[in-house]
Amino acid sequence: MVLINLLAAPLGTIAWTSLAFLIVAFMLKKMAWKPILKTLKDREEFIEKSLKSAEDAKAEMSQLKADNEKLLAEARVEREKILKEARDMKETIIAEAKKTATSEGDRLIASAREEISKEKAKAMSDIKKQVAALSVDIAEKILRSELENPSKQESIVEQHLNQSQLS
């Protein structure tokens, strides 16, 4: 009989259970589960978001690093190019300068030479003129001195006459 009592579900207990459980369930739903579950969800989302942004930042960092390296490499190439251009330019300038200098020198030498020869010719002709004048002078002087005494004149005439006789 007691066993039957054990399996029985008296109405009073059912009523109290329904009341107590429903009140508890309702209160917990409103005041406990809602904020707890919401906070848990928010926290999970927060963590997920944080992880994702960290991942993004990492990707961005590596992207930046790659960009930097690329820029660096480009800069290096640029530098090489500029240096090479400068070197080339230097060489051209030098070569050009050399060329100009050579031609200018040549030209100067040539004109100098011309000038020299011109001056030389002028000097020569001067010298020739002076020599001619000098020689005339000298000849005149000599002739004068030679012809100052008649004996000498006669010898010369004679000499000349001899010579002409010979020829």
Place this chain on the structure above:
Amino acid sequence: MLQTIENKKVTRAAKATKKAIFLLVSLLSSVSLFANHLTDEIDSVKEELHEEEKAFNAGEMIMHHIADAHEIHFFSLNVGTPDEKDYSLYLPIILYTEDGLKVFSSSNFYHNAIHSEHGHAYKYENYVLFDEVVYYSEGEHGLEFSEDGKVLNSAPLDFSITKTVVGLFLTSILILLIFLSVAKAYKRNPNKAPSGIQSLMEPLILFIRDDVVRPSIGVKKADAFMPFLLTVFFFIWIANLLGLMSFIGGYNVMGSMSVTLVLAFLVFVITTFHGNKHYWKHILWPDGVPLPIKFILVPIEVVQIFLKPIVLMIRLTANITAGHIIILAFTTLIFIFGQNSAVAGYGVGAGSLVFMVFMFFIELLVAFLQAYVFTLLSAIYFGSAVEEAHH
């Protein structure tokens, strides 16, 4: 600045002490729990032995301890002497009778015992309490029995606060206290690591959500059922733990069919109301089944709608009751042997004690396990009700 730091230190120290005290109390209570349980049982068994002066009836004693009562009996002093004293909490009797509502203390009953050949009953005014059921008093002895020993008296509607109802209220208060404070902690530090009791409950809440509800119902629809399932889980678990603490009265909340009936009925209602087209079609006209088989299958499926919650109810009650019966059975062993000789009683007592400790730990596990099983199966039923037709 310094002061706030000082304050923080103080509150932290207070918290630590609180925690330590809580731990100590729970440790002590789990030890004293068991000792008390034992002395409690021994006392009441002694009392029974003396009163009846006849062979010890283990079955009756066990059933008496498991069944609901209108008092919470803690212990008795001077058992068997004229100044015997019971330390009990007498609970209110609330009756809805033919003359309206009647409220009185159950001590009125327990102090007016009348003895008959069917066992002892208690009488107050024109009501009789027999086997913890209140009847209208009839005839000169108050009770009338049929030939096969059934009570013939009619009974008023009994809304008494019985031991089970007290256990139920205690569970409700405990669960509200715990989770309202936990919720407060969540509101206070939304994005911080849990602390205190919150860190004890959070893994359980996450366990229920991630390993029980979501796999059974699906992530999308799980949220709607979470509050109910969490309440059910913690309600059953805390009630079961309360039932293990026999020193506060030995409540057998989840071992009472009325309580599990309500829980199972709610599961049934929720499943039925959330059932979608796919669910009903699966029951009433399953696809891919030959017509003659349908005539067999459909009735089975229809019966299953009701059978599932009934099984839930019986499983929980039976498991919790069985656990209590086993522990009590080991207790009674001592007295069965003790009747023949005191030495045998002590000898068996030592052996029983070992088994009782073992059973007690098993019961701690069962308390959690049954709460888990009830929640899991409810979640699976809800899941089948809201499942979409794609498989």
